[in-house]
Amino acid sequence: MLSVENLSLHYGQSQILFDVSLKAQRGQVSCVMGTNGVGKTSLLKAVSGVLPISGGTITLQGSPMQTLPPHQRAQNGIAYVPQGREIFPLMTVRENLQSGYACLPKSEQKVPDQIYELFPVLKEMLNRRGGDLSGGQQQQLAIARALITKPKLLLLDEPTEGIQPNIIQQIGRVISFLRDEGDMAIVLVEQYFDFAYGIADHFYAMKRGAMVLDGAKDEVDRDTMLGLVAV
Numbered sequence: 555m556l557s558v559e560n561l562s563l564h565y566g567q568s569q570i571l572f573d574v575s576l577k578a579q580r581g582q583v584s585c586v587m588g589t590n591g592v593g594k595t596s597l598l599k600a601v602s603g604v605l606p607i608s609g610g611t612i613t614l615q616g617s618p619m620q621t622l623p624p625h626q627r628a629q630n631g632i633a634y635v636p637q638g639r640e641i642f643p644l645m646t647v648r649e650n651l652q653s654g655y656a657c658l659p660k661s662e663q664k665v666p667d668q669i670y671e672l673f674p675v676l677k678e679m680l681n682r683r684g685g686d687l688s689g690g691q692q693q694q695l696a697i698a699r700a701l702i703t704k705p706k707l708l709l710l711d712e713p714t715e716g717i718q719p720n721i722i723q724q725i726g727r728v729i730s731f732l733r734d735e736g737d738m739a740i741v742l743v744e745q746y747f748d749f750a751y752g753i754a755d756h757f758y759a760m761k762r763g764a765m766v767l768d769g770a771k772d773e774v775d776r777d778t779m780l781g782l783v784a785v
């Protein structure tokens with residue numbers, strides 16, 4: 555599904571990503587872990603097209619993505635839920651959801667019932683402003699908005715950050731449900747170890763802008779993993 559090969563990325567003169575490679579398969583959660591500042595967010599931004607890369611390739615289902623602008627990557631099936639959620643605070647929940655329509659042909663521009671089944675709270679709050687929602691509700695809205703684009707690849711950047719435990723559990727159930735449906739590949743950047751360990755099928759760990767571990771869950775030793783990501 556997604557194949558990232560030998561990616562490098564610079565902010566000005568500083569190199570942030572060094573030869574990073576990663577694959578994500580449909581029907582699996584691939585988790586990228588690492589301490590603060592190792593480059594996890596930069597990697598997701600590079601895949602979604604928010605940041606330009608300085609070398610390497612990004613392919614989705616065999617098609618090169620690295621030369622496409624972000625909106626065309628979205629139309630090709632890449633959905634990105636950024637760290638901090640970035641919902642539109644002054645727009646209603648309904649309008650936030652509708653902002654995902656931009657990637658879809660007119661005939662498909664509606665909110666599928668499944669969105670409200672996954673996130674019932676959003677149905678109750680359709681006319682509320684995004685900025686008036688709790689952090690957990692905003693996170694659910696951000697994921698729902700991404701799902702409206704019918705992604706093949708869902709990129710999630712620390713969806714548990716600053717969220718209360720019962721909503722973390724709910725988000726975990728949604729991610730597992732989406733994985734089990736088998737239609738999309740999910741890349742999860744996460745620092746909450748137990749959450750990530752419980753949900754991931756494949757692990758990657760980064761250190762100083764490089765990938766230092768790559769293995770399926772049954773190949774990776776839990777303590778080795780914990781050692782790489784402990785702050």
Ligand SMILES: Nc1ncnc2c1ncn2[C@@H]1O[C@H](COP(=O)(O)OP(=O)(O)OP(=O)(O)O)[C@@H](O)[C@H]1O
Nearest residue numbers: 565570588589590591592593594595596597637745
């Ligand atoms: N706009 C920017 N300009 C310059 N350097 C940046 C910029 N954004 C991030 N960096 C630097 O790039 C490095 C990687 O940052 P990045 O946010 O990708 O890491 P991260 O692993 O996602 O960290 P965190 O877990 O704290 O979100 C850090 O050293 C950071 O200071």
